[in-house]
Amino acid sequence: MGMEVDVRNQMAKRAAEEIQNGMVVNLGxxxxxxxxxxxxxxxxxxxxxxxxxxxxxxxPAKGEEDENLCNAGGFPVTLNMGGSYCDSAIAFGMIRRGRVDITILGSLQVSQxxxxxxxxxxxxxxxxxxxxMELAQKAKKVIxxxxxxxxxxxxxxxxxxTLPLTSARCVDLLVTDLAVFRVSEDGLLLTELFSPFNLEYVVNKTGCEFKISKTVRNIPY
Incomplete structure (x- = not known):
């Protein structure tokens, strides 16, 4: 179980590299x-x-949860200094106006x-x-x-x-437990590999063709 948690955190750590100071970020x-x-x-x-x-x-720490304060998934959260509340219509208005810089989502499938x-x-x-659906279409960057x-x-x-689409041609960056891909109109470009995996292994585990960057960054485990 510990190994699985480490892999999940490895992926989250790589996604976090895309976040810059002052951004508004939505997390799945x-x-x-x-x-x-x-x-x-x-x-x-x-x-x-x-x-x-x-x-x-x-x-929040166990026992410190506020029953009225949760995220969109229903899990307890805290509020930072300067944070604010609004109704969900305003929250979606922020998304639809393109005010969210990055959304980081999980997925069942991503196409090439x-x-x-x-x-x-x-x-x-x-x-x-x-x-x-709104986040995938309107966030400035979809990870x-x-x-x-x-x-x-x-x-x-x-x-x-093969599963019903949430949104077409919206993903900018794809981080898996094996590799990192940038997505463009031409398809997928592999730019990074997580140790100890090599290109041959990733090719065998991927259901479509992809291009490989001239320089591939290796991310140690």
Whole structure:
């Protein structure tokens, strides 16, 4: 279990590198919620939640939770100095006006052209699409953090999504437990590898073709 948590934090740490001072950042549930743990204390960020918070702080200590203060996933959060509340209509208005600099989301599938399918597996009970559709379309940068393969070993990076789309051609950066890809109109470009994985291994685990950067950064485990 410890190994799995380390992998999740490794992915979150890499996603956190994209965040710069002064940004408004929206985090999805799951691995993206670990991103704040990997920001330096000097990086001032306003974390935004669709249910109406801008300026979320770290998770509260056990016993310190406020039952009225949670993120869009329903998990308890805190509020940083200078943070504010609004209703969800205003929170979505911020997204739709393009006021969110980065959204970091999990996904079920990503296509080679950056299509995102992250809201439903047909036949399974789900709460609904949530804010993912608006965030994927309107955030200035869309980062997906997900495992390279599903629990059955099938590639989650595919030529075209077989699951219902959340949004087409919206992903800018894809971070998996194996590698990092930048997404452009031409498709995927592998730019980084996590140790100890090599290119051959990643090619075998990926369901579509991709280009390889002239210089590939190796990220030690």
């Amino acid at each position: 549930i799951g691995i993206p919620s670990l991103v704040p743990n990997h920001l330096s204390k000097e990086t001032m960020v306003m974390f935004h939640a669709e249910n109406g918070i801008t300026g979320m702080g770290p998770s 052209y950056g299509d995102l399918a992250n809201w439903i597996v047909p036949g399974k009970k789900v709460p609904g699409m949530g804010g993912a 997906v953090v997900m495992n390279h393969c599903d629990k059955h070993g099938n590639p989650k990076i595919v030529p075209s999504c």
